[in-house]
Structure formats: C-alpha cells, structure tokens
Amino acid sequence: MKLYVYDHCPFCVRSRMIFGLKDVACEIITLPNNDEETPTRLIGKKMLPVLVTESNEAIGESMDIVIYIDEAYGASVLTVPDNSAIEAWMEEAIKLIYPLAIPRWASSDFEEFRQDVARQYFVNKKEAVFGSFSCLLEHTEIMVTEINEKLAVLELLFSQQERDTGHFSLTDIRLFPLLRSLSIVKGVHWPSRVNAWRREMAVRSQVNLNDDIAI
Numbered sequence: 780m781k782l783y784v785y786d787h788c789p790f791c792v793r794s795r796m797i798f799g800l801k802d803v804a805c806e807i808i809t810l811p812n813n814d815e816e817t818p819t820r821l822i823g824k825k826m827l828p829v830l831v832t833e834s835n836e837a838i839g840e841s842m843d844i845v846i847y848i849d850e851a852y853g854a855s856v857l858t859v860p861d862n863s864a865i866e867a868w869m870e871e872a873i874k875l876i877y878p879l880a881i882p883r884w885a886s887s888d889f890e891e892f893r894q895d896v897a898r899q900y901f902v903n904k905k906e907a908v909f910g911s912f913s914c915l916l917e918h919t920e921i922m923v924t925e926i927n928e929k930l931a932v933l934e935l936l937f938s939q940q941e942r943d944t945g946h947f948s949l950t951d952i953r954l955f956p957l958l959r960s961l962s963i964v965k966g967v968h969w970p971s972r973v974n975a976w977r978r979e980m981a982v983r984s985q986v987n988l989n990d991d992i993a994i
C-alpha cells in the first residue's frame with residue numbers, strides 16, 4: 780500500500796495514525812506541495828491524503844482511509860463512541876488552530892516544501908484564504924491566550940472521560956491531528972491530561988508531534 784501525504788497536513792495525519800495504531804505496513808510518500816499531477820491522476824483532484832490499496836484502489840478521503848484500514852486489517856481498534864463535547868470543542872478551537880499553525884508550517888522544514896516553488900505554492904494558496912501571514916503572525920499573542928483558555932476547557936472534558944488504552948474513537952482520530960498542528964506554536968500551555976494524551980497518541984500512532992520545531 781502507498782499513502783500519499785504532506786507532513787504538515789492534519790487530514791493526512793488522521794490517515795497516518797491508523798497505520799501506526801494497528802501496526803499495519805504502508806509506504807508513506809510525501810509529495811511536493813505543488814505536485815498537482817499525482818493526486819489528480821489518482822483521485823481526479825489536487826488533494827491529499829490518498830491511499831492506494833493492495834488491490835490498487837485509490838481512496839481520497841482521510842476518514843474513509845481510516846475506516847477502510849480499521850476494518851480490513853485485523854481486529855478493529857476504533858470501538859469507542861464519538862465524544863460530542865470534544866467534537867464541539869474542536870469546531871471552535873479549529874478557528875484559532877489553523878490561523879496559528881498555517882503561517883508557521885509555511886516557514887518550516889517539511890519535506891513537501893523542500894523546493895522554493897512548492898513552498899511558494901502553499902503560501903499563495905493559503906494567503907488567498909486566510910490573509911497575509913505577517914498579519915496572522917502579528918495576532919499570535921492574542922490567539923495563543925485564547926487557545927490556552929480553550930485547552931483548559933479540553934482538560935476539563937478529559938477529566939470527565941474514562942480512557943481505555945488500546946481502543947480509540949473517531950473523535951480521537953480527529954483530535955490528535957489538531958493538537959499536533961498546534962504543537963508547532965510556541966507559548967502554548969499544555970494542561971497535564973491533554974499533554975499526556977497527545978504524547979501517548981504520538982507514540983501509539985507513530986506520528987511525531989512538532990514541539991521540537993515550534994515557532
């Protein structure tokens with residue numbers, strides 16, 4: 780199997796996670812961000828992640844990939860129901876996490892940005908949607924204060940739920956990539972339960988956090 784990804788991409792992280800959680804072998808291929816030809820050939824549009832299965836089928840939606848691998852390889856690990864409170868938390872937190880993470884991704888040493896033209900492709904595309912990166916970066920302090928307040932709420936939600944190690948929910952699959960995205964931001968205060976969870980998930984899913992390159 781081949782999984783095409785960008786390292787920074789939270790949707791790609793979702794699909795990478797299930798291979799790690801289930802210890803299923805897969806070749807992970809990081810495409811240059813400006814490679815439009817490969818994803819378009821595989822799924823008809825310029826979007827990752829894309830999984831090419833052992834039967835040569837291309838799957839182009841992150842959650843479809845997660846569910847396919849969970850069902851097709853060994854016993855399911857996604858047996859825990861969704862957590863609606865955490866889902867609601869994510870909907871709000873995402874409005875801060877992306878504006879904080881995106882300009883930082885653009886200046887980081889991810890494999891998809893190794894060529895200047897690939898990095899510039901990303902900058903042009905994202906600035907058209909999110910506004911100028913310099914402006915986003917100027918708002919760092921206020922956004923970090925707000926996300927730190929939100930993380931304190933997430934900590935409370937974590938304290939209200941039992942954790943069954945070895946079994947996961949689709950909420951977990953959506954949450955970890957968001958926290959990983961946020962880990963590239965300096966000055967984030969990680970409350971203890973949330974911090975322990977994201978670190979454990981990084982090990983279990985075999986997807987690194989970005990604390991070591993935080994800006």
Ligand SMILES: N[C@@H](CCC(=O)N[C@@H](CS)C(=O)NCC(=O)O)C(=O)O
Pocket residue numbers: 785788789790791825826827828839840841842904
């Ligand atoms: N619905 C898709 C969304 C994936 C997605 O938005 N991928 C982004 C990367 S994070 C993408 O490929 N965007 C086009 C681009 O970067 O040019 C999924 O969950 O798989």
